[in-house]
Amino acid sequence: MIQTQVSVRAATEGDAEAVRTFLAGLSASAQYQRFFTGLGSVSPSLVRELVAVRPHQNVVLALCGTDVIGHAMASTNRSGAVELGVVVSEDHRHKGLATRLLGELLNRAVLAGADRLQLDVLGDNALVLDWIRRRLPDTEFEREGNTLTGYASLAVAATTAA
Numbered sequence: 568m569i570q571t572q573v574s575v576r577a578a579t580e581g582d583a584e585a586v587r588t589f590l591a592g593l594s595a596s597a598q599y600q601r602f603f604t605g606l607g608s609v610s611p612s613l614v615r616e617l618v619a620v621r622p623h624q625n626v627v628l629a630l631c632g633t634d635v636i637g638h639a640m641a642s643t644n645r646s647g648a649v650e651l652g653v654v655v656s657e658d659h660r661h662k663g664l665a666t667r668l669l670g671e672l673l674n675r676a677v678l679a680g681a682d683r684l685q686l687d688v689l690g691d692n693a694l695v696l697d698w699i700r701r702r703l704p705d706t707e708f709e710r711e712g713n714t715l716t717g718y719a720s721l722a723v724a725a726t727t728a729a
């Protein structure tokens with residue numbers, strides 16, 4: 568069997584169509600866990616935002632050949648905390664891809680001087696909440712409706728995700 572190598576790199580505007588195809592191929596539950604809403608036909612404006620690399624926003628992709636199989640972004644918010652979002656294709660999970668994508672983003676964020684992490688997770692997303700509690704046991708959570716927001720030290724996060 569020929570296995571295509573998985574690569575991780577920064578997103579560019581030229582990745583928009585591959586990212587749109589990736590998002591459209593996610594299950595409704597994966598879309599909801601990542602974006603807290605279904606995506607319907609996936610709007611061009613959302614895709615543009617998800618491939619936009621700016622001074623306060625980093626985006627990395629996992630690719631298998633030319634197919635996008637994972638997407639992660641880190642945005643520095645007004646309080647200076649780095650907000651993370653990640654989603655991996657259902658066919659490529661539990662192989663360390665999300666860990667690899669987030670490790671890449673966190674190292675860049677630490678190098679850029681950020682020191683705090685903010686994670687918004689649905690209250691019923693047990694896999695991710697357990698993951699955060701294992702990797703970042705000092706995370707403090709606040710609940711608002713169905714969403715939990717975790718706050719953690721970015722120095723610790725960068726070390727444990729690497």
Ligand SMILES: CC(C)(COP(=O)(O)OP(=O)(O)OC[C@H]1O[C@@H](n2cnc3c(N)ncnc32)[C@H](O)[C@@H]1OP(=O)(O)O)[C@@H](O)C(=O)NCCC(=O)NCCS
Nearest residue numbers: 597600601652653654655660661662663664665666698701
């Ligand atoms: C959360 C998600 C990104 C993880 O992607 P992944 O590539 O499978 O993650 P990894 O393989 O790097 O594993 C991450 C951790 O989850 C654990 N994990 C992954 N899949 C698991 C499973 N099916 N059961 C139990 N644990 C699991 C891994 O053991 C690892 O924990 P560890 O670091 O303590 O060993 C993926 O499940 C997903 O896309 N979910 C929907 C979107 C979402 O919930 N995003 C998070 C909110 S922004």
